[in-house]
Amino acid sequence: MDKVKQNWVRFLLEIALLVGLFTLIQYGITTRILNQYFQINLTSMCINIILAVSLNLINGFTGQLSLGHAGFMAVGAYTAVVLTTKLDYPFVVGLAGACMAAGTAGFVIGVPTLRLRGDYLAIATLALGEIIRVTLQNIDYVNGPAGISGIHKLTNWPWLFSAVVLTVLVVVNLVNSSYGRAIISVREDEIAAELMGINTTKYKVVAFVIGAAFAGLAGALYGHYFYIIKPETFNFMKSFDILVMVVLGGLGSTTGAIIAAVFITVLTAVLQSFPEIRMILYALILIVVMIYRPQGLMGNKEFSRQTLNRIWGGRK
Amino acid sequence: MLELIQQLVNGLSLGAIYALIALGYTMVYGIIKLINFAHGDVMMVGAFVGFFTVTILGTNIFVAMLAAMLVCAILGIIIDRVAYRPLRNSSRIASLITAIGVSFLLEYLTIFLIGPNQKVFPEAAFTVKAYHVAGLSILNKDVFVFVSAVALMLILQYIIKYTKTGKAMRAVSLDMEAAVLMGISVDKTISITFAIGSALAAAAGVMVGVYYNTINPLMGIIPGLKAFVAAVLGGIGIIPGAMVGGFVMGLLETMVSGYGNSLYRDAVAFGVLILILLIKPTGLFGRDTGEKV
Amino acid sequence: MILLDISKLSKSFGGLSAVLNFNIHMDEHELVGLIGPNGAGKTTVFNLITGVYKPDQGQIMFQGQNLVGMSPHNICVRGVARTFQNIRLFNDLSVLDNVKIACHKQVRYGLLGAILRTPAFFKGEAEIEAEALKFLQVFKLENKKDELAKNLPYGEQRRLEISRALATHPTLLILDEPAAGMNPNETKELMQLIEMVRKEFNLAILLIEHDMSLVMGVCERIYVLDYGQIIAEGLPEEIRNNKQVIEAYLGEEVD
Secondary structure (H helix, E strand, O other): OOHHHHHHHHHHHHHHHHHHHHHHHHHHHHOOOOOHHHHHHHHHHHHHHHHHHHHHHHHHHOOOOOOOHHHHHHHHHHHHHHHHHHOOOOHHHHHHHHHHHHHHHHHHHHHHHOOOOHHHHHHHHHHHHHHHHHHHHOOHHHOHHHOEOOOOOOOOHHHHHHHHHHHHHHHHHHHOOHHHHHHHHHHHOHHHHHHOOOOHHHHHHHHHHHHHHHHHHHHHHHHOOOOOEOHHHHOHHHHHHHHHHHHHHOOOOHHHHHHHHHHHHHHHHHOOOOHHHHHHHHHHHHHHHHHHOOOOOOOOOOOOHHHHHHHOOOOO | OHHHHHHHHHHHHHHHHHHHHHHHHHHHHHHHOOOOOOHHHHHHHHHHHHHHHHHHOOOOHHHHHHHHHHHHHHHHHHHHHHHHHHHOOOOHHHHHHHHHHHHHHHHHHHHHHHOOOOEEOOHHHOOOOEEEEOOEEEEHHHHHHHHHHHHHHHHHHHHHHHOHHHHHHHHHHHOHHHHHHOOOOHHHHHHHHHHHHHHHHHHHHHHHHHHHOEEOOOOOHHHHHHHHHHHHHHOOOOHHHHHHHHHHHHHHHHHHHHHOOHHHHHHHHHHHHHHHHHHOOOOOOOOOOOOOO | OEEEEEEEEEEEEOOEEEEEEEEEEEEOOOEEEEEOOOOOOHHHHHHHHOOOOOOOEEEEEEOOEEOOOOOHHHHHHHOEEEOOOOOOOOOOOEHHHHHHHHHHHHOOOOHHHHHHOOHHHHHHHHHHHHHHHHHHHHOOOHHHOOOEHHHOOHHHHHHHHHHHHHOOOOOEEEEEOOOOOOOHHHHHHHHHHHHHHHHHHOOEEEEEOOOHHHHHHHOOEEEEEEOOEEEEEEOHHHHHOOHHHHHHHHOOOOO
């Protein structure tokens, strides 16, 4: 089979796999084989995947440590909820609005802070994430610290599945392109990249905005599943959770981010009744991974076609 | 007018506490360019050690403070040895991420072992008395905090300026490689830096316990952040800067609390941080040294 | 045709004058050397030209435009490329990717095209791949294209760095101590490489070097820098016999 045909076959196989996965789970949900507990965790898993993959674009591929990702999630959540609950727009408008608002926040925050050096950038993003939270706490229109409750459960499996596929697709396609290489060069050696003609500030902002937009999407989906959103939900602890996923999975591996997101969601569910132990475990994961295996689970390898080929002893 | 001076007096004690904590941040950053995210939590541990010394061993506040300083000095050395030293040659971001991990570890281990509830410093440890001077009300705990803090800072200045250890600390923070070549044990110097910084934070922790009466496992987060901002404000890595920054932050906070909206009190620290980073990241006393290409 | 005209360039770091009243000029296709004892300020000059530092004074006219104040990536887009004294490759990327990044400024599809995987994307990627491979072939690195840059031996890393710089299609190539760490054989190969590059790619080359055999062997003209100032300029022969230059390197003669 020649190369072009091979690629088409692979492409169709991938589509078939995705459709199959979607249908299987949808069937399970409709027939209630998959119970409420499973559905809640499935939702959390999808949201976490979107958060981890989007943060990985910023922290992993661009090498810019952002510690305020929860802030973008908050912007998206609140925007979507206000649009659907207070202004009665349809869900899709809420989702789109969430992405745009969070992306804009990413731009507004990114442009001034991305010229700061590594650790300063991290602290600045942490501070800005907290400023977003405190600001929301003081806005009466969204009920301040009490937050907005009684949000209609508009998030369902088709929306979640589509959002995850969209996020992963956009990030993977972006990374495997000349623009992706430009972004990665910023991580590898920012000065050398500049001197090779890469506008590093522009690409840092691009990655930041796209990452923020998807965090906003995750926030919107979150808000429309868990009934209530409060500023407190989107605090530094949340950013820390997402950071743990990205570090565990491997900074610079989308596959790793997905696997780690799944793992952490499961761990959270298992340790539901022991929140302190969960936090201790997360902290230990972070420390141990950084010291003994800083490349995380996947390093910056992806579960790519090449890997599949090697595993299945495929044709050369 | 009197009101203003009263606020200033309050601000000075708060500022002294922030200055002590800020010193730890600045010394560690100066020597290994690490933002020790866990520093605020070391302060918390110090407060708890002080608390237990007073309640279980029944000592007075000064012994409690010394005990806290000793324990936290050792804690600081252990944290450096276990979590930061392996990453000495890695990127700063790796160290920062690890420091975040250590911070959460300290917090949640404490909650796990001691429980999340706040503990109240017994009245017996430090009976509060008010002095009335020129229409102002000065509490003896204000005096205690301010005087102890200044004393510790003076001792620190002496160590840095006149002892061999201090010289080694200055040398390592200026040029680590050259210091090694001069026969200075860099690891030992770094350990001592952590020890001193942590001891100061512990003292601050006990002072917080005396000053605010209650302590809890998550008490290190906000003051830690504010002290960090203080260190950055003064110029991170610069010791006098941390002292000045601490007092400025303390005074600023009391003013905002007193005259403004106390809901925004914490946000003010974040705001100050962003402003500094955008306008002059090297802080009040800092000088910019570019990267060698 | 004057390509590069630097006048009155000065830069000091906190009171220490690194470069003072620096004036040089270069024509198209010239091969000019910049030599001087260690610490003379040569790399600082390169950093000033490529926009890494901003000068305190002076102008850097390149093809009629003043480069002062331009960001480094814009200077590269204008046609100035460089290599580094301490090699700065993208270590965890493949040899091919290192060069592909340099080809990014010629990318012929947009961000949206990349995300949506349009036909323009596939065409553009194929073009970049072909272009990058071409550069690797010139430097005989094509059979190592999938190796990580950090795994290459030192000499090949240097060649890769030059290859990558060339992929940005410069008019002026700046080489910062390209022969550092090379033995006489490798240096000779490098000299041939530099000659070949100049001819094949039709560009001007400005290089810093300590290895005198290289400098005297390839440079058409030489500037000598000491304590941040030009102390001599001329043909290799003239420089070789210039008393001031000899003193700068070796110190004064003892009577």
